[in-house]
């Protein structure tokens with residue numbers, strides 16, 4: 173089924189000048205290189221939904237890597253190629269990245285493993301796609317510029333708000349599509365069509381998700397955490413039985429994730445919008461999701477999912493901290509300096525996770541105080557000042573500075589002069605005199 177879209181309307185949707193210029197250069201290069209180019213997937217879907225799209229995937233009927241390199245050279249844009257996948261990524265001056273893909277057919281030799289890629293025409297390339305709504309294409313060059321390809325009724329499914337798979341073995345070939353189906357259904361507020369849902373159930377019954385490599389499974393899981401409505405995605409994955417395939421009951425909590433929902437998080441905007449606090453929302457959601465996880469649960473999860481060092485370290489930190497220090501943090505008499513000592517070793521995301529998950533007024537107060545105030549307090553006094561006061565350099569410097577900081581956190585001292593006076597007062601104490609000798 174081929175129609176034409178209104179090209180000028182499409183250009184006005186694309187908005188950004190650098191995209192419009194890029195499309196015109198693609199058209200020109202297609203003519204000299206004798207190939208065709210199409211915009212395929214998310215950007216076309218989002219165009220018909222009149223939604224903002226961040227991605228642009230360009231399929232080249234020809235060699236996508238060579239095409240992208242020539243275009244990059246002409247426009248002086250950086251291009252990175254990925255030989256095994258026959259793809260290239262171009263970075264525009266705005267930082268936006270555009271993917272160039274060699275039009276291909278994909279052959280799955282083994283379920284859940286990566287497919288073999290064979291260069292092929294556009295039709296084959298559209299057939300290998302996940303859902304009808306993601307298999308729409310618009311031609312970008314020549315006289316057929318603006319021609320619209322819809323082989324699988326994607327436009328009708330966009331109207332009917334349906335997620336439809338393209339063939340019956342699709343989820344067995346690539347079980348990551350189960351996560352994708354749920355992400356799109358929740359993000360776009362679509363329904364997974366009945367037959368597609370039954371194919372998900374069939375793939376799960378055949379343990380398809382469990383047969384994914386830990387890298388692919390982790391990427392799928394993290395992409396769910398990157399969605400805005402993560403908790404709803406997880407509920408749907410739970411209903412479908414996907415989470416039970418991966419995690420032990422009780423090792424995760426969707427309820428904790430709900431605390432990141434827009435209406436609940438609003439109360440903490442002061443934290444999230446504070447320029448002094450940087451938080452990776454995906455990591456925070458990961459921590460909330462695994463908040464009830466025990467150490468032994470986490471060891472088993474790490475056998476099926478592989479996260480980068482920081483993410484793993486943060487989950488471990490959260491579990492250990494939750495077990496060791498939660499009782500202490502619930503006490504009402506802790507001074508700011510004591511709270512500082514307790515929270516300073518933690519990543520910001522771990523502190524935010526404790527704050528959100530514990531739902532305890534005292535813990536909330538301590539975490540807010542640390543994040544908004546204590547962690548930013550700096551000393552004026554330096555090692556040079558200590559030297560000027562006649563203290564011999566050594567271990568004692570660290571001990572004194574720590575004491576001065578504690579006094580400052582507890583608001584006993586404020587100015588530089590206060591700090592110097594405080595150091596002097598410490599030196600009157602025999603403990604410090606002995607140490608300084």
Ligand code: ATP
Pocket residue numbers: 212213214215226227229300301302303306307346348349
């Ligand atoms: P978004 O980036 O907004 O989530 P998108 O559709 O651009 O949506 P990508 O993951 O960037 O998603 O993929 C681009 C296109 O590649 C998809 O629209 C789809 O056609 C195809 N695609 C991606 N992953 C798969 C997959 N696992 N199986 C089949 N096709 C896929």
